[in-house]
Amino acid sequence: MTTAIVFVEHSDNAPRRASLECLGAATSLTDSVVAVLSGAGAEEAAKALGAHGAGRAICLPGSDPFSPDGLARDVAAVVGEQGGGIFLAAATSRGRDLSPRVAALLDSALFSDCTALVRAGESLRATRPWLAGKVIATLESSGPVFCATTRLNAFNAAETGGTIEVSTGNSGGDFRELVKELSAKSGGQLDVKEAPVVISGGRGMKDADGFKILDELAAAFGNAAVGASRAAVDAGWRSHAEQVGQTGKVVSPQLYIAVGISGAIQHLAGMKTSTTIVAINKDADAPIFKLADYGIVGDVFEVVPALTAAVATLRAEG
Amino acid sequence: MKIVACIKRVPSTEATAKLSPDGRGVDTANLAYMTSFYDEIAVEQAVLTKEASGGEVTVLTIGPAEASKEVRECIAKGADAGIIMTDPEWGSRDNLSTAKVLAAKLGELDAELCFMGRVATDRDSASVGPMVATLLGWSCVTDVVALSLEDGTAQRETEQGLETISFSLPAVITCDKGLNEPRYAGLKGIMAAKKKPLEEVAFEEVPSQISTASLALPAERSEGRIVGEGPDAVPALMEALRNEAQAL
Numbered sequence: 079m080t081t082a083i084v085f086v087e088h089s090d091n092a093p094r095r096a097s098l099e100c101l102g103a104a105t106s107l108t109d110s111v112v113a114v115l116s117g118a119g120a121e122e123a124a125k126a127l128g129a130h131g132a133g134r135a136i137c138l139p140g141s142d143p144f145s146p147d148g149l150a151r152d153v154a155a156v157v158g159e160q161g162g163g164i165f166l167a168a169a170t171s172r173g174r175d176l177s178p179r180v181a182a183l184l185d186s187a188l189f190s191d192c193t194a195l196v197r198a199g200e201s202l203r204a205t206r207p208w209l210a211g212k213v214i215a216t217l218e219s220s221g222p223v224f225c226a227t228t229r230l231n232a233f234n235a236a237e238t239g240g241t242i243e244v245s246t247g248n249s250g251g252d253f254r255e256l257v258k259e260l261s262a263k264s265g266g267q268l269d270v271k272e273a274p275v276v277i278s279g280g281r282g283m284k285d286a287d288g289f290k291i292l293d294e295l296a297a298a299f300g301n302a303a304v305g306a307s308r309a310a311v312d313a314g315w316r317s318h319a320e321q322v323g324q325t326g327k328v329v330s331p332q333l334y335i336a337v338g339i340s341g342a343i344q345h346l347a348g349m350k351t352s353t354t355i356v357a358i359n360k361d362a363d364a365p366i367f368k369l370a371d372y373g374i375v376g377d378v379f380e381v382v383p384a385l386t387a388a389v390a391t392l393r394a395e396g
Numbered sequence: 397m398k399i400v401a402c403i404k405r406v407p408s409t410e411a412t413a414k415l416s417p418d419g420r421g422v423d424t425a426n427l428a429y430m431t432s433f434y435d436e437i438a439v440e441q442a443v444l445t446k447e448a449s450g451g452e453v454t455v456l457t458i459g460p461a462e463a464s465k466e467v468r469e470c471i472a473k474g475a476d477a478g479i480i481m482t483d484p485e486w487g488s489r490d491n492l493s494t495a496k497v498l499a500a501k502l503g504e505l506d507a508e509l510c511f512m513g514r515v516a517t518d519r520d521s522a523s524v525g526p527m528v529a530t531l532l533g534w535s536c537v538t539d540v541v542a543l544s545l546e547d548g549t550a551q552r553e554t555e556q557g558l559e560t561i562s563f564s565l566p567a568v569i570t571c572d573k574g575l576n577e578p579r580y581a582g583l584k585g586i587m588a589a590k591k592k593p594l595e596e597v598a599f600e601e602v603p604s605q606i607s608t609a610s611l612a613l614p615a616e617r618s619e620g621r622i623v624g625e626g627p628d629a630v631p632a633l634m635e636a637l638r639n640e641a642q643a644l
């Protein structure tokens with residue numbers, strides 16, 4: 079059976095959830111799954127992967143400081159040595175930077191940000207959104223290696239409970255790029271693409287200060303990230319990293335709450351695959367209400383604090 | 397220094413997509429087009445670089461002859477020349493094939509620095525930049541929000557925070573929002589652009605690996621409801637989220 083090589087990211091000696099989802103995608107395509115990890119803490123993180131579908135893990139020493147182009151060559155070499163017919167990574171910042179390089183080294187095209195991967199007889203198929211989800215394409219490749227990145231929150235991690243054989247791989251030298259510094263976000267804030275709950279604010283938040291009530295609502299949820307419409311980002315109230323939409327991030331959380339957002343087509347493109355959508359807007363005719371599962375017509379500065387209190391009470395009750 | 401900005405003609409972000417009658421392609425009959433959003437940032441960065449340290453900026457695209465409209469608009473913002481690699485297959489060319497054709501052209505042009513968009517807003521592939529750099533053995537920094545060519549550093553946004561990367565030329569830089577504010581073309585620029593060279597060239601075909609098995613429009617969401625008005629509606633919302641949607 080084809081071997082799938084899956085690039086697994088880790089932090090604090092544990093695999094990242096997005097990578098476990100990616101391993102889950104791999105196990106639905108083949109029984110032979112090899113995880114490849116890099117850098118300090120890889121061995122420790124690799125031990126946890128047997129329970130999630132990987133039979134083997136190869137830990138690359140990597141370089142210190144870390145090199146994006148060096149990693150790509152090391153990973154492509156592993157795919158070659160293992161005779162891998164499939165290469166997968168999660169569509170995180172790292173995965174999106176790494177995968178096209180690996181694919182190019184393997185002379186293969188890449189399916190980015192896939193929402194489904196299936197076996198169709200002899201061939202493999204990738205389903206992925208075009209035009210920020212306005213069209214859903216199912217595609218095949220005649221390339222030597224089936225290369226894809228998996229969208230966050232689109233696949234389930236596999237719970238297989240197997241064991242894993244961990245070995246050490248090789249890292250080459252001669253780097254063109256080196257990471258000099260990472261200025262980490264404060265307080266372990268969740269990224270909008272990873273968070274199970276996303277609360278986005280728009281022009282209706284009035285100013286940067288207005289977003290405080292959304293930060294408070296996010297804190298009450300505990301597993302939420304705050305997003306923003308382009309209007310709010312262009313006004314300088316929030317950073318572009320938080321922008322949701324066709325020219326921001328495409329998110330697909332379990333719960334999306336749009337606050338003071340009208341619902342322009344470019345915004346909808348970035349959030350309409352969320353499982354449940356709530357809208358709060360003072361204009362009953364705002365287009366966002368056409369898409370939302372539940373809406374409240376009202377002033378955000380009155381409705382949001384009441385919602386925060388209700389969520390906090392629910393959390394306190396457990 | 398030879399600087400190249402790669403741009404792609406894509407459907408307008410306003411566009412609602414329809415499938416062609418045979419369901420095998422996107423219906424392009426009434427589609428409006430634009431330069432991909434992030435490619436405008438790439439063009440601006442190329443022009444800023446020229447203004448700061450000299451050089452010559454070429455706007456490069458693989459696309460239909462109609463892309464001369466987008467390329468002209470980009471030249472009007474301060475580039476020196478445009479090249480359209482005329483491509484009857486542009487609707488179905490995959491990322492590796494695109495990267496191979498662009499990489500060959502960058503070599504031919506003797507380019508040292510290439511700016512691209514973080515992602516093209518048609519296929520949302522975000523691959524062509526790092527692929528081109530890999531094929532050429534160049535440096536690549538993706539999703540760049542700040543750049544200093546003097547220091548040879550670029551910053552990129554990640555889920556964990558801002559990453560600072562040192563790199564050397566030649567390089568491909570993929571541009572994210574925040575790197576600069578693209579300028580508007582003034583009348584002078586538009587007039588000047590008419591006199592600048594815009595070539596249409598043919599290229600050696602590199603077959604695509606990716607083919608379409610099927611296309612679909614996303615499932616319509618079932619209609620929702622307004623649960624009430626003002627803060628008094630919060631209990632009804634909580635109830636619906638807990639018991640109906642099981643979202644809490």
Ligand SMILES: Cc1cc2nc3c(=O)[nH]c(=O)nc-3n(C[C@H](O)[C@H](O)[C@H](O)COP(=O)(O)OP(=O)(O)OC[C@H]3O[C@@H](n4cnc5c(N)ncnc54)[C@H](O)[C@@H]3O)c2cc1C
Nearest residue numbers: 280281282307308309323324325326338339340345360378
């Ligand atoms: C090329 C291109 C790319 C784009 N990409 C994106 C993108 O990625 N993401 C994106 O979001 N947009 C994008 N846009 C912009 C998009 O077209 C809209 O302009 C934008 O989404 C509007 O943001 P908004 O809903 O916050 O503001 P508005 O449309 O101004 O809506 C504000 C809403 O807040 C409500 N409101 C105001 N005050 C209150 C209050 N006190 N209480 C309750 N409700 C209130 C109003 O009723 C209104 O519905 C793009 C546009 C272009 C041209």
Ligand SMILES: Nc1ncnc2c1ncn2[C@@H]1O[C@H](COP(=O)(O)O)[C@@H](O)[C@H]1O
Nearest residue numbers: 402457458512513515516521522523524
């Ligand atoms: N057909 C093309 N012609 C020129 N540049 C392109 C083309 N396709 C992609 N690019 C460049 O590569 C970037 C990323 O595109 P993509 O990988 O398709 O998302 C774009 O923003 C452009 O800068």
